[in-house]
Amino acid sequence: MNHTNKPHQNKFGTWIKTSITARMLMVGFLVIMLLIPLSFINELIAERSRRQQDVVSEINDKWGNNILVFGPILKLPYKTYTETKTFNEKTKTYFTETKTNINHAYIFPENLNATADVNSKTLKRGNFESAVYTSNMTFNGHYSKPELELKGIKDADIIWDKASIIIKTSNLKGIKNDVNLNLNDTNYKFETNFTDNTNHYSGNLDELESGFLNETDVPKSQAVSFSFSMAFNGSQDIQIVPIGKTTFMTMSSNWADPSFIGNFLPNDETKHISKDGFKAQWKVLHINRAFSQQYLNKIPNLNQFAFGTKFMVMVDEYQKSERSAKYGFLVIGLTFLVFFLIQTLSNINIHPFQYLMIGLALTMFYTLLVSISEHSNFLKAYLVAGVAVIVLITIYSKSILKTMKFPLFIGFSLTALYTFIYVIIQLENYALLVGSIGLFLILASVMFVSRKIDWNND
Structure with missing residues (x-):
């Protein structure tokens, strides 16, 4: 029985490794799965925000x-x-x-x-x-x-x-x-x-x-x-x-x-x-x-x-954290997209488990942000959480991609992305305008890089 199933297993594994469509489906599925911990994080932020409102109401009632x-x-x-x-x-x-x-x-x-x-x-x-x-x-x-x-x-x-x-x-x-x-x-x-x-x-x-x-x-x-x-x-x-x-x-x-x-x-x-x-x-x-x-x-x-x-x-700390978490899907999706483009253009194999570890590291950013911001200001919490996650993913990607060129590019991309999101959070009147321009530039960059990929090679 094992001998009969082995060719089918090899065929499926080969398809995942060689097919661009299979990798896209796999990456999309993992992004959707990571929405589950993101939803729990959003509920955590909402719960802490409600707790803050209760404490504020109690302070105000006494003062x-x-x-x-x-x-x-x-x-x-x-x-x-x-x-x-x-x-x-x-x-x-x-x-x-x-x-x-x-x-x-x-x-x-x-x-x-x-x-x-x-x-x-x-x-x-x-x-x-x-x-x-x-x-x-x-x-x-x-x-x-x-x-x-x-x-x-x-x-x-x-x-x-x-x-x-x-x-x-x-x-x-x-x-x-x-x-x-x-x-x-x-x-x-x-x-x-x-x-x-x-x-x-x-x-x-x-x-x-x-x-x-x-x-x-x-x-x-x-x-x-x-x-x-x-x-x-x-x-x-x-x-x-x-x-x-x-x-x-x-x-x-x-x-x-x-x-x-x-x-x-x-x-x-x-x-x-x-x-x-x-x-x-x-x-x-x-x-x-x-x-x-x-x-x-x-x-x-x-x-x-x-x-x-x-x-x-x-805009208090929890409002900023909540606004930051709303971009979680964007951060995970763009980070996975960078890894997907590197994998496709360089023919380096990245296992789904490794994608999952990277996605969980990205979700940890928000729990770090909320917990640290309760003991410090939002900027310091954002810096500490951002540096920790970027360093972790950069070091981890070095073990996957073997060379330093791609991990440094990933670290730079994450730094730019987190900086971009921080700027949007601080803005009030121009947040939509700056966010739209930034997303347009990101899309243009992806289109420029992906033009060299042979999408028919499946």
């Missing part, structure tokens, strides 16, 4: 989350009247009973000037870190006399001595100072208000409220000015809602990669970004946003009109 400030808002009680008629059976007449109800009007300031000075830093836990900041925010402006008669409310029905000021914020935990309001040269303290936190505002924000204002400090007949400051520990972003009829905001920070978010962008002529930080200014007029300056009973959710700055790492 202070994102900041959204909505205020100050003048809360003004007023009376409304409800009449009910009741029939008296004895007298056979109706009598009218008038009930007094207390409602609230919410008045936004005539102008609002906000300044935010942000100092960012990183907090680490194990191998993970999060960007956090401390922000000192100051607000000033003035209120004009409310025009509630436009809403059908008479001045005589307004309870001026029960007015107060409220501030809505997303980050009570992060507040680092007592918040005191200077209104018409009188100081008022704010306290947390949990009693009617959701009754008058549909946005998911916490509330600070002052005590009752002196009647002389309420804009009953003339404008009154205000100012206050708030210090926050925060993360992710800082935003305000532009409730002033004219709203100005100036923000400065040592953060070098700001992302301006929300419904309004800063003025281009005042925006300055450098490696040392940024400074930006916004100006929003009441005609730029679709909400009123005063509301009765309840304020609609105006969070959608907020604007500000996002403080996030533009």
